[in-house]
Amino acid sequence: MTKKITIDPITRLEGHGKIEIFLDDEGNVKNAYLQVPELRGFEQFCVGRPVEELARITPRICGVCPTAHHMCSTKTNDAVYHVKPTETALKIRRLIYDAFMAEDHLLHFFFLGGPDFVVGPDAPPAERNILGVIGKVGLEIGKQVINSRxxxxxxxxTLGGKIIHPVCGLPGGVSRGITEEERQEFLKTAKETVEFSKFALKVFNDIVLKNDTYLDLIVGDIFKHQTYYMGLVDENNKVDLYDGKIRVVDPNGKEFVKFEAKDYLDHIVEHVEPWSYIKFPYLKNIGWKGFVDGIDSGVYRVAPLARLNASDGMKTPLAQAEYEKMYATLGGKPAHNTLAFHWARLIEVMYVSEELVQLLEDKSITNPDIRNLPTETPSEGVGVIEAPRGTLFHHYKTDKNGMVTNVNLIVATVNNSAAISMSIAKAAKGLINKGKVDDGLLNMVEMAFRSYDPCLACATHSLPGKMPLIVNLRDNNQDIVQSIRRD
Amino acid sequence: MKTLVLGLGNTILTDDGVGIKVAQKIKEKCKNIDISEASAAGFRVIDEIIGYDKLILIDSIKTGKAEPGKLHKFTFEEFKKTRHHAQPHDISLFEAFEIIKQHGDKLPSEIEIYAVEVSDTSTLSETCTMKVEAAIPKISQKIIDEQSLFK
Structure with a gap:
C-alpha cells in the first residue's frame, strides 16, 4: 500500500505547487517530489506572433524573474535575427542585468530565504518571516535593505523602461542609452551596493557561520547531494551571468563538457514522469538513472552554488576572496551542500556589485551606439542566461517574416527539478518514521526547497489570502488519515 | 485625497488578469484617477503605493464558492493572518506594509480590497473566460460607484 503525504505550502487560495511525499507499506518515505501546475497552451499562445514580442510575453510567465526572461529573450532575438549587439548595448544590458541580480538576490537572502537562517530554523513559524528578520538584525538594517533595493x-x-517587466531589449541592442548624469548617479548606487554586499556577507558570517547549529546544518549530510553542476562561464572559466559558454562539472569538480547555447539539445534531455507536469532534465551523455546522486546519474544542478561549482572563480577581487573562503569552509570544490546556495547567492551579489562599479566607471557606457539594425532574414535562435535561480534557455524558430513557428524554454527551476525532489525526499526521510511525522518536518522540508528558491507557479497572482501549510497523510484511496496544518 | 487604483494579475493567464482589466476600465471612465498594474505581489508592488492616501486594490480570487465573475470585498485586516510566508519568492502584502511602515514611508491610510471570482488561471490567453469577461463592465462600474471615483 502506498501512502501519500501532501505538503501544500506554496501560496494562494487554490494552492499552487505541492510537495507530495509517498510512503511505503512500512510508512517510511519512498519518494518525494515537487508538483507544479502546468501552464497550458504556451506554444499556441506564442506561435504566429512577431518574435520580438516574446521579449515582452515571456517575462509575464514569471512575476519573479521577468528581467531574466526579458534578457534571455532579447539574446534569443539577436540569434534569430543573426545580429550582434553593439559594444555599448552589451554594456547597458549587463548593467541592467547586474542591478536586477543584486536586487533579486538581496531580496531572497534577507526576506525570503533569510528567515530560515537569520531568525533560525527552530524559531516559531510566526517569527520565521521578514518581520522576524528585521526584529533580529534591527530596524536600521531593514531600512538599508529597502533603500538598497x-x-x-x-x-x-530607468533603463528597462518599466520596473517589473522591462521592455528595453531589441534585436541588436537596446532602446535607450545612458546619460552622463545617470552614469554618475548609478555609480553611487553601485558603490553603495558593494558596501552593502560586504555587510550582507558579514551578517551571514556573524549570524549563520558563527552559530554551530546552523553551520552543522550547512555542512551536514541532510541537505547534501553529489550531482553534476552547470553554469555560464567566460573565456577564463570565471562565473558570468549574462554571457559565455555553458560549463558542466562532474561531482568531483572535473569539467565534463563545455558547450554553446545553440547546442543545448545535444547535452540536455528532459525525462518525463507520469505523475508530474514538470519535466526532469538530465545530461544526455550520462543518462537518466532515476532520482539518485553520483557520477553515473545524469542529474545536474543549477543556481548560485552550481554556478560557482562549475567555474574556476569569480571575475572580481572581493567576490573571489569570498569564493575562496566559502570553499575553504566547506572543505573544497565542488561543494554539495544544498544550504550553501544561500552563501553562494551572497558571493554573487558581491560580484555583480563590483561589476556594476566597473561598468559605470567606464565612460564609454554613455556612447550613443546602442543598436545594430538587423539586416538578415530571421530564422532560428537559442539564447541562454543565468537567471537568479539558474540557467535559462530560450529557443525560437520563425518564418522568414519573423513570425514565431516554434518555441521551447527550459526555465531555471526545471533544471533543478530532479534535485529538488531528491532534497525533499532526503529531508523527509529523517523525519517520517513508520507513518509518524515529526513536527520538524515542515521546517526542514521547506528549508530544503527554499534553498533552490524554486519558481513554481511562475505566473498567477491571485490574492495573497490564507496560505496554510498542510501535510496530509493519505492512504491508497487518497483518504486523509492524518492532517497537520500551519496557518 | 490622493487615490490609487492598483490592478494585480497576469494578463496572459486567462482570468488571472481580470484585476488589471477592471482597473483599465475604471481609468477609461475616470480619467483623473491614477491607476497602476502589476503582475506581482507583496514586496514587488509596494513601491507603487507609497505616497497615496487611499488604495483600491483589485485582484482575482478562487474561492470556488461563488460564480465566476462575482465581486468579493475584503478588509485589509482579513489578510493580517497570512504571516507565514509560504510563497518562497515573495512576502505577503501585510508584511510588505509593515516593513514600509517601519521604514517611515507614507502609506495609504485607507485600503479597499476587491477580488473577482475566477475559474481559469493556468491557460495562456489574453481573454478571460466568458462569465468573467462579461462581468468586467459591471464590476468596474460598481467599484466606481462604491468608491465615488467619478467626480
Whole structure:
C-alpha cells in the first residue's frame, strides 16, 4: 500500500505547487517530489506572433524573474535575427542585468530565504518571516535593505523602461542609452551596493557561520547531494551571468563538457514522469538513472552554488576572496551542500556589485551606439542566461517574416527539478518514521526547497489570502488519515 | 485625497488578469484617477503605493464558492493572518506594509480590497473566460460607484 503525504505550502487560495511525499507499506518515505501546475497552451499562445514580442510575453510567465526572461529573450532575438549587439548595448544590458541580480538576490537572502537562517530554523513559524528578520538584525538594517533595493530598481526602471517587466531589449541592442548624469548617479548606487554586499556577507558570517547549529546544518549530510553542476562561464572559466559558454562539472569538480547555447539539445534531455507536469532534465551523455546522486546519474544542478561549482572563480577581487573562503569552509570544490546556495547567492551579489562599479566607471557606457539594425532574414535562435535561480534557455524558430513557428524554454527551476525532489525526499526521510511525522518536518522540508528558491507557479497572482501549510497523510484511496496544518 | 487604483494579475493567464482589466476600465471612465498594474505581489508592488492616501486594490480570487465573475470585498485586516510566508519568492502584502511602515514611508491610510471570482488561471490567453469577461463592465462600474471615483 502506498501512502501519500501532501505538503501544500506554496501560496494562494487554490494552492499552487505541492510537495507530495509517498510512503511505503512500512510508512517510511519512498519518494518525494515537487508538483507544479502546468501552464497550458504556451506554444499556441506564442506561435504566429512577431518574435520580438516574446521579449515582452515571456517575462509575464514569471512575476519573479521577468528581467531574466526579458534578457534571455532579447539574446534569443539577436540569434534569430543573426545580429550582434553593439559594444555599448552589451554594456547597458549587463548593467541592467547586474542591478536586477543584486536586487533579486538581496531580496531572497534577507526576506525570503533569510528567515530560515537569520531568525533560525527552530524559531516559531510566526517569527520565521521578514518581520522576524528585521526584529533580529534591527530596524536600521531593514531600512538599508529597502533603500538598497530601491536604488537598484531605479537603475532597472530607468533603463528597462518599466520596473517589473522591462521592455528595453531589441534585436541588436537596446532602446535607450545612458546619460552622463545617470552614469554618475548609478555609480553611487553601485558603490553603495558593494558596501552593502560586504555587510550582507558579514551578517551571514556573524549570524549563520558563527552559530554551530546552523553551520552543522550547512555542512551536514541532510541537505547534501553529489550531482553534476552547470553554469555560464567566460573565456577564463570565471562565473558570468549574462554571457559565455555553458560549463558542466562532474561531482568531483572535473569539467565534463563545455558547450554553446545553440547546442543545448545535444547535452540536455528532459525525462518525463507520469505523475508530474514538470519535466526532469538530465545530461544526455550520462543518462537518466532515476532520482539518485553520483557520477553515473545524469542529474545536474543549477543556481548560485552550481554556478560557482562549475567555474574556476569569480571575475572580481572581493567576490573571489569570498569564493575562496566559502570553499575553504566547506572543505573544497565542488561543494554539495544544498544550504550553501544561500552563501553562494551572497558571493554573487558581491560580484555583480563590483561589476556594476566597473561598468559605470567606464565612460564609454554613455556612447550613443546602442543598436545594430538587423539586416538578415530571421530564422532560428537559442539564447541562454543565468537567471537568479539558474540557467535559462530560450529557443525560437520563425518564418522568414519573423513570425514565431516554434518555441521551447527550459526555465531555471526545471533544471533543478530532479534535485529538488531528491532534497525533499532526503529531508523527509529523517523525519517520517513508520507513518509518524515529526513536527520538524515542515521546517526542514521547506528549508530544503527554499534553498533552490524554486519558481513554481511562475505566473498567477491571485490574492495573497490564507496560505496554510498542510501535510496530509493519505492512504491508497487518497483518504486523509492524518492532517497537520500551519496557518 | 490622493487615490490609487492598483490592478494585480497576469494578463496572459486567462482570468488571472481580470484585476488589471477592471482597473483599465475604471481609468477609461475616470480619467483623473491614477491607476497602476502589476503582475506581482507583496514586496514587488509596494513601491507603487507609497505616497497615496487611499488604495483600491483589485485582484482575482478562487474561492470556488461563488460564480465566476462575482465581486468579493475584503478588509485589509482579513489578510493580517497570512504571516507565514509560504510563497518562497515573495512576502505577503501585510508584511510588505509593515516593513514600509517601519521604514517611515507614507502609506495609504485607507485600503479597499476587491477580488473577482475566477475559474481559469493556468491557460495562456489574453481573454478571460466568458462569465468573467462579461462581468468586467459591471464590476468596474460598481467599484466606481462604491468608491465615488467619478467626480
Amino acid at each position: 530601491r536604488k537598484l530598481r531605479e537603475i532597472v526602471t
